[in-house]
Amino acid sequence: KKARGSRGGEQARAAGTFDLGAQKERWAAFQERHRLSCEEAARLLLDAYEHRGLVRHTGGCHCGAIRFEVWASADLHVFNCNCSICTKKQNRHFIVPASRFKLLKGADNLTTYTFNTHRAQHTFCKTCGVQSFYTPRSNPDGYGIAPHCLDDGTVHSIVTEDINGKEWEKAVKEHKTIRDMSKP
Numbered sequence: 001k002k003a004r005g006s007r008g009g010e011q012a013r014a015a016g017t018f019d020l021g022a023q024k025e026r027w028a029a030f031q032e033r034h035r036l037s038c039e040e041a042a043r044l045l046l047d048a049y050e051h052r053g054l055v056r057h058t059g060g061c062h063c064g065a066i067r068f069e070v071w072a073s074a075d076l077h078v079f080n081c082n083c084s085i086c087t088k089k090q091n092r093h094f095i096v097p098a099s100r101f102k103l104l105k106g107a108d109n110l111t112t113y114t115f116n117t118h119r120a121q122h123t124f125c126k127t128c129g130v131q132s133f134y135t136p137r138s139n140p141d142g143y144g145i146a147p148h149c150l151d152d153g154t155v156h157s158i159v160t161e162d163i164n165g166k167e168w169e170k171a172v173k174e175h176k177t178i179r180d181m182s183k184p
Helices: 007-014 021-034 038-050 084-089 165-174
Strands: 055-060 067-072 075-081 092-097 101-105 110-113 122-125 142-145 157-163
Touching: 021 038, 067 092, 067 142, 075 084, 084 165, 101 142
Parallel strands: 075 157
Antiparallel strands: 055 067, 067 101, 075 092, 092 142, 110 122
């Protein structure tokens, strides 16, 4: 065995080979039990560690062309905005940092609508028209996720907060936390 930080150790890490020691059999059993490749098992472990206390939700549009995953609490804080577009679309959403959102499928099937300041990016499926997520004006560095587009089984509860989007600037200025919701 080479000392840590030596050239041989760096080459082993670069090649993806690691000495799991006493955990080798446990790792193999975990992979087999959950039918995961080594990379899938490592991703699951890293995600669980990096997103402690959060749940991996999956979801998408109606036709299935758009699929995504998002790490968020099982207890969701959802905003019900009364601005012109949110009212027309019945857009209720919770906000997450971009680092906790991953588009799994359908980037080529998304289209975007903007208006007014053009800061909000209202993305929706070209096929079925469902907006399962978007980039909110209040948090352009994050995503607004439609809880009704999540797959069943991972949401424990939903608390809804009304936001006066008709007076957007005032509402966001007075809200204590909304701008920080997309911060990791």
